[in-house]
Amino acid sequence: MRHLPWHGFYLLVFQVSAVAEAAPVPRGGGPRPDDSRLGSDQRLGELSHLPFVPGKTAAKWKERATFLRRQVKVGLGLWPLPTRTPLNAVIHGRVKREDYTVEKVYFESLPGHFVTGNLYRPAARTEELGPAVLCAYGHWDEGRFNRTDDKSFAEQLQKGFERFDPSGRYPLQARCVHLARMGCVVFIYDMIGYSDSIQLAHRPPGFESAEAHLHLINAAGLQTWNSIRAFDFVSALDGVDRERVAVTGASGGGMQSQLLCAVDDRPAVSVPVVSVFVSRKGAPCTYGPYMRTEEGTIGTAALAAPRPLCVINAGLDWTGEFMTHGYPQLKEHYRVLGIEDRFAGMVGKNHPHNYNAVSREYMYGFLKKHLKLDEQAPVVEREFKPLTKDEMKVWDTAHAKPSGMCVGGPHERAVRDWFVGDARKQLDALVPSDPAAVGRYREVAEQALEVMIGRALPRAATLRFKVTSETQWAGVKRSAGLLSNVEAGTKLPLVLLEGAEAGGQAVLWVQPEGKGSLFEGERVRLGVRRLLEKGFSVVGVDLLYQGDFLEVGKPVKNRPLIPGTSIQYTLGNRRPLFSERVFDLLCVVRYLRSRSPKPSKVHVLGLNGGGHWVAAACALAKDEIDSIAIDTKGFRFARLNDVRHADFLPGAAKYHDLPGMLALCAPHKMWLAGEKSVPDPVGRTYAAAGVAGQPALFEGEQSTVPDAAVEWIIGGEAR
Numbered sequence: 001m002r003h004l005p006w007h008g009f010y011l012l013v014f015q016v017s018a019v020a021e022a023a024p025v026p027r028g029g030g031p032r033p034d035d036s037r038l039g040s041d042q043r044l045g046e047l048s049h050l051p052f053v054p055g056k057t058a059a060k061w062k063e064r065a066t067f068l069r070r071q072v073k074v075g076l077g078l079w080p081l082p083t084r085t086p087l088n089a090v091i092h093g094r095v096k097r098e099d100y101t102v103e104k105v106y107f108e109s110l111p112g113h114f115v116t117g118n119l120y121r122p123a124a125r126t127e128e129l130g131p132a133v134l135c136a137y138g139h140w141d142e143g144r145f146n147r148t149d150d151k152s153f154a155e156q157l158q159k160g161f162e163r164f165d166p167s168g169r170y171p172l173q174a175r176c177v178h179l180a181r182m183g184c185v186v187f188i189y190d191m192i193g194y195s196d197s198i199q200l201a202h203r204p205p206g207f208e209s210a211e212a213h214l215h216l217i218n219a220a221g222l223q224t225w226n227s228i229r230a231f232d233f234v235s236a237l238d239g240v241d242r243e244r245v246a247v248t249g250a251s252g253g254g255m256q257s258q259l260l261c262a263v264d265d266r267p268a269v270s271v272p273v274v275s276v277f278v279s280r281k282g283a284p285c286t287y288g289p290y291m292r293t294e295e296g297t298i299g300t301a302a303l304a305a306p307r308p309l310c311v312i313n314a315g316l317d318w319t320g321e322f323m324t325h326g327y328p329q330l331k332e333h334y335r336v337l338g339i340e341d342r343f344a345g346m347v348g349k350n351h352p353h354n355y356n357a358v359s360r361e362y363m364y365g366f367l368k369k370h371l372k373l374d375e376q377a378p379v380v381e382r383e384f385k386p387l388t389k390d391e392m393k394v395w396d397t398a399h400a401k402p403s404g405m406c407v408g409g410p411h412e413r414a415v416r417d418w419f420v421g422d423a424r425k426q427l428d429a430l431v432p433s434d435p436a437a438v439g440r441y442r443e444v445a446e447q448a449l450e451v452m453i454g455r456a457l458p459r460a461a462t463l464r465f466k467v468t469s470e471t472q473w474a475g476v477k478r479s480a481g482l483l484s485n486v487e488a489g490t491k492l493p494l495v496l497l498e499g500a501e502a503g504g505q506a507v508l509w510v511q512p513e514g515k516g517s518l519f520e521g522e523r524v525r526l527g528v529r530r531l532l533e534k535g536f537s538v539v540g541v542d543l544l545y546q547g548d549f550l551e552v553g554k555p556v557k558n559r560p561l562i563p564g565t566s567i568q569y570t571l572g573n574r575r576p577l578f579s580e581r582v583f584d585l586l587c588v589v590r591y592l593r594s595r596s597p598k599p600s601k602v603h604v605l606g607l608n609g610g611g612h613w614v615a616a617a618c619a620l621a622k623d624e625i626d627s628i629a630i631d632t633k634g635f636r637f638a639r640l641n642d643v644r645h646a647d648f649l650p651g652a653a654k655y656h657d658l659p660g661m662l663a664l665c666a667p668h669k670m671w672l673a674g675e676k677s678v679p680d681p682v683g684r685t686y687a688a689a690g691v692a693g694q695p696a697l698f699e700g701e702q703s704t705v706p707d708a709a710v711e712w713i714i715g716g717e718a719r
Contacts, residue, residue: 042489043544043580047562047573049278050296051325054333061336065303067450068295072262072303074451074651075288075572076221080444081228081263082422085111089233091119092399095391099123100180102387104394105187106196109229110418113222113411114402116196116394117144117189117230118387120180129241131371132234133179134260134267135188136227137172138251138275139202139283143194145389146172161348161356163381168357170386175248175360177384182364182377184246187234191252192223192285196394198401199411205285205568206412210641213571214653217419219285220259227260231267243268244371248363250274250355255286255297262303269370270304271363273312273355276326277319284568289650292573293454298326302333308370309334311345312362317353342370357381423654431656431663431681432688438666441685445655446664449619452651454575455488455583457621460594462487463587465494483541485587492584493548494591495540497528503535506592506599507713510585510610512555514547515540517608527710534714537599541588543581543613545646558644567643571650578613578649585617589624601626603713607706609633611674612647612658619664628665629709631698632658632674656681662695670695671712673705 055061073079089107103119122130140146148169153162162168176186193202200206205219212218227247235242246269247257254275261270275282276297291300301311311330313319327345334343344366348358364379395401427445432438450456467481483492495515509528511517518528518540528538542548545556559577562570575583585604592602602625606614611630618628637652656663662670663685670686672678672695678686686694698708 041491041544041549044549047280049325050280050292050299051278052295052298052302052329052333054302054329054336056336058337061305061333065305068299069262069303070447071290071294071451072259072300074216074448075291076224076259076263077216077218077288077419077423077651077654078221078225078228078263079448079451080423080426082110082225082419083426084229084232087229087233090399093391093394093396095387097123097177097385100177102176102391104392104399105189105233106394106399107229107233109222109226110415112402112418113199113415114197115189115226115230115233117187118176118392120176120186120188122180122183122185125239129244130183130185130239131244131246131367131373132185132187132237132240133367133371134227134230134234134245134247135172135176135179135186136247136249136253136256136260137188137191137194138249138253138255139191139194140172140251143197144172144188144190145195145392146170156352156354156356159350161351161354161358163357164383166384166386167381171355171357171360173386174357174381174384175355175363178360178364178381179367182368182373182379184367184371184373185234185237185240187230189226189230192219192226195392200415202285205283207416208568209416210643210648211638211653212416213289213643213648213650214637214640215416215420215423216288216651216654217416218288218568220255220288222415223256223285224259224263227256228264231260231264235266242266246271246367246371248273248367250359251353252283252286255282258297258300258304261307262300267307269308269310269367270301271310271312271366272301273359273363274314274317274319274353276301276311276313276322278321278325279318280573281318284566284572287572289571290451290454290575293575298329302330305334305337306339306342308342308366310343310363310366312355312359313345313347314351314353314359315347315349316351319353320347323347420654427654427656431684433684434688435690438685438688441681442664445660446619448651448655449616449661449664452576452649453579453582453586453616453620455579455586457586457624458485458488458583458590460590463591463594465591465595483587483591488583488587490544490580490584490587492587493542494588497524497532497538497540499532499535499537501533501535504597504600505535506537506539506602507531508539508541508585508588508592508602508604510541510543510604510606510614512546512609514542516542516547527706530707530710531714536603536713539588539592541584543584545577546581556646558642559646559648561644571643576649578616578647581613582616582620585613586621589617589621593624603627603629605629605709605713607631607709609635611635612637612661615658615661615665618668619661625668627669627671627713629671629712630662630673631705631709632662632672634674667691667694671698671709672696673698673702673709 087107093104095102106116156162167174179186190197247267248271250273254272257272313322430441464484483494611632659679662682666686667689
């Protein structure tokens with residue numbers, strides 16, 4: 001058989017006999033998955049926008065929303081939620097105005113980390129419980145102390161975006177003052193690195209180390225945890241009806257409005273401003289890994305349902321297309337759920353990126369309706385006396401900054417260590433000791449892994465195999481083709497080998513070299529021949545950026561970054577290469593299970609650096625895989641100190657690292673090499689699942705691992 005041209009990508013399916021063992025098997029270069037004649041793997045292309053598609057039924061949306069909420073929580077490092085520690089709140093420095101008061105607040109969202117802000121309350125207090133509003137704000141100059149410069153204020157006044165001074169000069173204060181006048185308790189709290197929140201810097205956003213990403217600790221997660229604790233603080237205040245607490249903010253504050261409602265079902269109303277759009281814009285500190293791989297900000301905002309949602313955007317920034325791309329979809333979303341009257345939206349024509357008087361008044365009207373405020377409450381602002389910076393500042397001589405407070409450095413490490421320790425304590429407590437506890441462990445660890453991989457086991461109906469050549473040679477049947485997932489847009493080079501005595505069982509052979517690992521030079525590898533002789537089919541595959549994906553055949557050591565962006569942007573908008581490769585394996589497993597004739601069993605063998613991919617795939621493939629043989633080579637995600645590493649997987653170290661993935665493979669039969677002993681929590685989980693003698697630990701010489709793995713698969717343990 002002649003070598004195929006480089007663009008003639010192929011799949012080999014052949015039968016091996018004793019006569020053919022010594023004969024070379026033509027391998028060829030094969031076309032690459034981005035060949036125009038065969039179609040392209042969409043993962044090799046540029047990122048597209050993230051339009052929102054409403055669910056067709058309320059039931060379908062509920063299922064989708066469950067995953068999306070978990071995706072947000074995992075990406076923010078809030079799965080499981082951190083332990084709520086005492087707030088130790090301090091309220092001081094009351095300033096009295098005619099119809100409202102303002103106080104200074106600080107509390108600990110976690111030990112030693114302070115949330116700071118101002119608390120506005122109506123001066124007229126009643127015995128009835130009243131509503132409250134959390135005011136997050138975005139990346140405005142001086143944060144909570146913001147004052148619009150004279151030129152910008154004059155322009156907005158002239159164009160009618162602001163009504164008068166001082167509201168137009170102090171738009172953040174104006175929002176809080178008027179909401180208090182409408183009868184709401186209002187807490188405006190600082191973004192990380194702004195105003196009195198000076199323990200961490202805003203730029204760079206912090207938590208950029210590999211260790212932080214491996215434990216899913218990021219600025220967006222800390223900010224959202226601050227918002228959760230801000231709700232705890234406000235809802236516990238005397239006179240506040242915790243069933244009527246809204247959240248609103250603009251830009252980064254609008255993202256906090258969305259994220260808080262995505263991870264917490266307690267806020268009653270969400271009003272995100274200039275923060276809902278189809279593009280992938282946005283500061284990396286407003287989202288975490290995985291969060292923009294499935295849905296954009298429109299999908300995040302949609303998670304507010306069935307609670308009232310009001311989206312306010314501006315015509316002169318990247319949110320201006322909302323009435324065409326976003327508003328119709330969200331309106332349909334709420335209609336499908338039977339609550340169309342709970343959604344509203346607007347785009348201010350020619351409005352800049354801000355939260356101006358026109359936008360604020362639209363928000364007042366929405367909250368008046370959905371927080372059930374007094375019908376007489378005005379939605380048009382009136383004059384007030386602005387607070388001075390000293391009247392707003394939390395820290396003073398009587399309330400000094402805590403010792404050690406500085407920008408970045410030791411405090412960032414202390415916050416990181418607290419999150420790491422708290423998560424470890426919670427997850428260690430979930431490691432099962434009895435059958436009932438196995439489900440509880442899976443509920444957290446497996447569902448986190450589902451988010452990190454990003455795609456579930458594909459449906460058989462989504463898979464297509466296109467044969468490009470098929471030959472017979474020396475008793476060997478050979479075929480060539482491309483395995484495509486039409487739903488996910490992926491295309492894989494695949495090799496399937498069948499001996500003449502095929503008995504219905506298949507082995508997926510996984511190594512970093514891809515399908516080329518089935519061969520030594522031009523001949524079939526000895527271990528593969530051994531499997532074929534015993535009646536097993538053997539499958540090889542080029543995972544993303546392996547084999548025929550590579551122009552020069554060199555392995556990828558660092559993941560490709562999105563050009564011109566930061567690693568945080570790449571982590572948030574594109575699935576890790578590790579995740580894509582695991583999904584590729586899931587596609588092959590599903591294909592094997594669905595092809596005709598169907599194999600009676602499917603075994604997966606991961607060697608020479610492929611074991612960690614196999615562990616993750618088996619953990620998610622459930623009953624589709626009957627047994628796995630893995631050589632871990634001692635791999636641990638926690639040892640990767642470069643976020644660009646091809647195997648870097650944000651969050652992997654948090655959920656018990658590779659041993660956690662292996663534990664999730666229980667109760668499937670497992671052969672394990674590369675470990676000095678069965679690691680915890682693997683042994684405990686298998687014991688709790690009632691599987692005696694598993695996993696089978698290999699303790700021989702490293703050089704004999706491939707042969708030993710093959711013999712284990714052939715032996716009675718796997719059959």
